[in-house]
Each structure stands twice: as structure tokens, then as C-alpha cells.
Amino acid sequence: MEQFDIVIIGSGPAGLAAALEIEQSGLKQIIIERENRAGGILKQCIHDGFGLHRFKKRLTGPEYAELFLKRVIEKKIPIYKNTFVTEIIEMENKSYRLTLVNSEKSLFEIEAKALILANGCRERTAKQVFIQGTRPAGVYTAGTAQYFTNILGYLPCKKCVILGSGDIGLIMARRLTLEGAKVVGVYEVKDTPSGLSRNIAQCLDDFDIPLYLSKTVTKIHGDKRVEAVTVQKVDLNLNQIPGTEEIIACDGLILSVGLVPENELAKSLGVELDTHTKGPMVNQSLMTSKEGIFSCGNALHVHDLVDFVSESAEIAAKGGIRFVQNKGEEELIHVEFDEKSFLYIVPQKINLLDIEENIHFYFRSKKVLKNVSVVIRTGDTIIFKKFYHNMKPPEMETISVNLKNVLQNKEICFELKEGVST
Amino acid sequence: MKKMICIVCPKGCEMQVDVNDGISVVTGNACIRGKEFAINEILHPMRTFQSTVKTIFPELPMIPIKTDDVVPKEYLFQIIEEIAGIEIKDKLKCGDIIIQNILGTSVNIVSTVDMYLYF
Numbered sequence A: 001m002e003q004f005d006i007v008i009i010g011s012g013p014a015g016l017a018a019a020l021e022i023e024q025s026g027l028k029q030i031i032i033e034r035e036n037r038a039g040g041i042l043k044q045c046i047h048d049g050f051g052l053h054r055f056k057k058r059l060t061g062p063e064y065a066e067l068f069l070k071r072v073i074e075k076k077i078p079i080y081k082n083t084f085v086t087e088i089i090e091m092e093n094k095s096y097r098l099t100l101v102n103s104e105k106s107l108f109e110i111e112a113k114a115l116i117l118a119n120g121c122r123e124r125t126a127k128q129v130f131i132q133g134t135r136p137a138g139v140y141t142a143g144t145a146q147y148f149t150n151i152l153g154y155l156p157c158k159k160c161v162i163l164g165s166g167d168i169g170l171i172m173a174r175r176l177t178l179e180g181a182k183v184v185g186v187y188e189v190k191d192t193p194s195g196l197s198r199n200i201a202q203c204l205d206d207f208d209i210p211l212y213l214s215k216t217v218t219k220i221h222g223d224k225r226v227e228a229v230t231v232q233k234v235d236l237n238l239n240q241i242p243g244t245e246e247i248i249a250c251d252g253l254i255l256s257v258g259l260v261p262e263n264e265l266a267k268s269l270g271v272e273l274d275t276h277t278k279g280p281m282v283n284q285s286l287m288t289s290k291e292g293i294f295s296c297g298n299a300l301h302v303h304d305l306v307d308f309v310s311e312s313a314e315i316a317a318k319g320g321i322r323f324v325q326n327k328g329e330e331e332l333i334h335v336e337f338d339e340k341s342f343l344y345i346v347p348q349k350i351n352l353l354d355i356e357e358n359i360h361f362y363f364r365s366k367k368v369l370k371n372v373s374v375v376i377r378t379g380d381t382i383i384f385k386k387f388y389h390n391m392k393p394p395e396m397e398t399i400s401v402n403l404k405n406v407l408q409n410k411e412i413c414f415e416l417k418e419g420v421s422t
Numbered sequence B: 001m002k003k004m005i006c007i008v009c010p011k012g013c014e015m016q017v018d019v020n021d022g023i024s025v026v027t028g029n030a031c032i033r034g035k036e037f038a039i040n041e042i043l044h045p046m047r048t049f050q051s052t053v054k055t056i057f058p059e060l061p062m063i064p065i066k067t068d069d070v071v072p073k074e075y076l077f078q079i080i081e082e083i084a085g086i087e088i089k090d091k092l093k094c095g096d097i098i099i100q101n102i103l104g105t106s107v108n109i110v111s112t113v114d115m116y117l118y119f
């Protein structure tokens, strides 16, 4: 059985960035990818806007992925493509045994001292949103519609309604319109859009596609194929308002109702999950509750910008390298936060025995806020404060703080204070 | 007065443009690129463009393409028509030109994949 120091699961931007980091350490690694091509979701994200932070350039998804893939190929980092992980078990010696299957070798096993879960996220489907009616053909998630249009090359529908104002739905509204389909409108159950403002502007406003807030799809009509949908207004508590139903003829319903970290592998390994992010709980080196198992990218929490996906992968890779080279001790404390203000904060835990370097925190606010300060407190002392003019749940924020010699009573707490900075 | 969202970076600043005696005053932008965008947006809105084209290769039947710079916003649908019949018969690298000077804009349609990385 072949032995590896680190096995990476997933060859999206997270997996590729992790591999390049590990390569510098000389450790033995492999990437496992279930698809026939590396690059992950970026292969189908043909629009631009990637890499603005990291490369100060407006790259398309495939271009961003290739900057990493090219180096992975040059460095001869091995990737098993078309390969599925069927089982991972923890061995007595604390290493992990993976059962893999592919057409070349059929069923085979490998062993790893550390694992990096870089297996991305999945889309919420029609099953997870409550809509009446049958499930005729023509109901797609936005990512599936994107795959059909951009990879396979055919239009999934001619006239569609988009449910949910997530970024993929907005991007697809523009793409389908340019390809000749009619997008009747984007319906969002909440009273604020969930996608980035720039995507509302450049994908909807540019093409006069209406965005309806506080409205949702309540029924799908049609036997074999979607023929129409019923849309309805909702009140502030998201209850449907009777008498506001409206039937809209269309041959497609595209769902852009959110992404969830792909957490099945993590779950099967017994990794502790965060109810806020739906991904694993991690410490600052992105190690999960299972020693030697790391998580990064969209598998950890859903990112809107790929630049931070790559950054998190590098942090996880460094953590993995250190773990393999000298398993460190852990003394963990929870990162406390005000649940009324924040949707989530990653990492959820701090290892007090490893706080030499700056810690990168990733978080989202729970609602749209103006003029607020993020405050990090330990005991009665404020150790960090940053002012924000605007804070919106669709836009993940990051801060980098050094906690060395400052934590009192082994406590750290994030708070949001309203009002203009002083 | 015109309100607009800057689309240059993901921050998406909400800007306001006041034109007084032909001079545009931009507010709300967090950086200089927002101001440039706002002034252009009033004079002549420009956009980037991305799509896909067919190839003869079974390994990659479709490849993504883009314009290598911004083009006038009103050209987007015309560009889609221009590229509709294209079939790529040679292996391309990222940035290789597929159509030069599209619609006289001095902007090119280029490949956004390096096909050599895949087969």
C-alpha cells in the first residue's frame, strides 16, 4: 500500500493551492479528484472577476485555476483523476487509510499521515426549498444550468424564472440572456439580495432583468416539463401572503438558493461540524476536531471570492506540514461571538500553544449594517477594533490579528458596535 | 445626480455622480478606479465579455473565451452573433487570439484556457 505524508481531496483552487504549498516542504503528497479534469468549479465559471485581490487582475475562473494547475503540472505533483474516495478509516497508529476507486486500478488503498479536505461545496436543491407541485424537467440549480451552458454547450431553457438572488443565479441570468434566452425575473424571498451588489448591477440592471424582493416561487406547473410557476409575496416573517399569487409562463426554473460545504466525508470521519457554517470546526491552522484532518476552501465555509479560498488552502497546507513534521500539542479555546451580529466566524477555535503568527479570521455579518466596528475583546481589554462603512452578509470579511501575549483568562470574543468610529 | 454601483471590484461601492457645468463629481467610491468607472459610465459604458465557442476536440468540445479588454456595452449582443459560428480547429493556449479587432473595437477575442494542459 502506498504511503503519503499528505493526501488532498479535491483539485479545485483550494486543492491546487494546498498542493503547491506542500511541494515546497518536500513531503510526499497526492491529490484525489473525482472528475476527469482538475480545476473544480472554476472550470465552468467562465465569467471574470477572479483574482482581483491576489493577482490584481480580472481573471476568468479557468484562467485563475490554470495559474495554479500549470505549476502543479510543472512540479509533477501527482493527481489521481476520475478517482472516488469510497472510505476513510482512522488507523491505530493515527494515520488514515483511504479506499479509492478508479477505472485504471479499480479498488485500491493508500495511507496518509494527514488529510486536507478541499472538496468544495454543493448547491441547495429544490428538495431543500419548499415548493408545491411535481418535479418536471426544467428545474435546475444555477450551477447545473451553468454546467450545461458553459461545459456541454447547450441552453437549459428558453424562458426562465430564477429563484434566489445568489451570485451564481445572477451570473446565469446574464449568461442565459446573452445566449438568447429570456429571463423573466429573479425572485428573492428575503428583503435584501443575497448576491454581491456588483452582480446585481452588471448581470441584472445591465439587461433590464427585474429583481423582486420578498417574493418567492410557491408552485411549479407542468407534467413532463415546466410550463409555468406561481410566484407569491411574503411578509417580513417570510410567510406567504394570500391573494398575491401570480402565474408566470416559463420552461425553466433555476434555483440559486445557496451553497453548503460538502461535509459528507467530514461527517463520516466523525469531524465536529459548525451549525453556522455547516463545515468543520477548525483551529487557526484549519485543523478539524480530528487530529491530522484539515479543511479549506468551500469545504470549510462558503467563500464568495476565490482569492480567500487559495489563502485558506495555504494555511491548511502549512498546518498539515507542521503536523506531519512535529505533531504539536493543543490547548483549545472557543472563539466567542455575538450571534445576533455575526453569521459565523472561522476559525471557531484557537490553539493557545500555537499563537506565534498572525491569525486570519473570516466572518460574515448577519444583516446589512452601516457604520459599525468589529471589536475583539479579551476580558475587559479591547485588543482589536476596525471600522466598516458597510457590512453585508454576502461579502465575507477578513481580519488578521496577532494574539501573542494578549489573551487574558483564555478568552476571546468578537462583538459589533454600532456608530461612527472614534 | 446619478446613483450607481462600481463593478470594478467585489467591494461594489455605492457611488453618486453629480454633473455640474459638465464636470462630474463622484462620491462614495473607495478608490480612484471607482471614479474612472463612474465617469466612463456617464460618457460611454464599457463592459468585459465572456462566452464559449465550439471546438473539434472531443476532450474539450467547448472552450471559454473573452474579450481581452472592455468593449462598449451596446456591442455585447453583436459580439455573441459574431462568435456564433466559430469552430476551433487548432489547439490553443490561454490568450491566443481567436478573432482580431472584433467589430472594429481594436479588442480581440481570446481563449481563456490552455488546451495543452488537458490533452
Ligand SMILES: Cc1cc2nc3c(=O)[nH]c(=O)nc-3n(C[C@H](O)[C@H](O)[C@H](O)COP(=O)(O)OP(=O)(O)OC[C@H]3O[C@@H](n4cnc5c(N)ncnc54)[C@H](O)[C@@H]3O)c2cc1C
Residues within 6 Å of the ligand: A009, A010, A011, A012, A013, A014, A015, A032, A033, A034, A035, A038, A039, A040, A041, A042, A045, A047, A048, A049, A050, A051, A083, A084, A085, A118, A119, A120, A121, A143, A146, A167, A168, A171, A262, A265, A296, A297, A298, A299, A302, A303, A304, A305, A306, A307, A309
Ligand atoms: C458558480 C460560482 C460562481 C462564482 N463566482 C465567483 C467570482 O465571480 N469571483 C470569485 O472570486 N469567486 C467566485 N466563486 C467562488 C469560488 O470560485 C469558489 O469559492 C471556489 O471555486 C471554491 O474552490 P474549492 O477548491 O474550495 O472548491 P471547488 O472548486 O468546488 O473544488 C472542489 C473539487 O473537489 C472535487 N471533489 C469533491 N468531492 C470529492 C470526493 N469525494 N472525492 C474526490 N474529489 C472530490 C470536486 O470534483 C472539485 O473538483 C464562484 C463560485 C461558484 C460556485
Ligand code: SF4
Residues within 6 Å of the ligand: B006, B007, B008, B009, B010, B011, B012, B013, B029, B030, B031, B032, B033, B034, B035
Ligand atoms: S470604487 Fe474602488 S473599491 Fe469601490 S468597488 Fe470600485 S474599484 Fe472597488
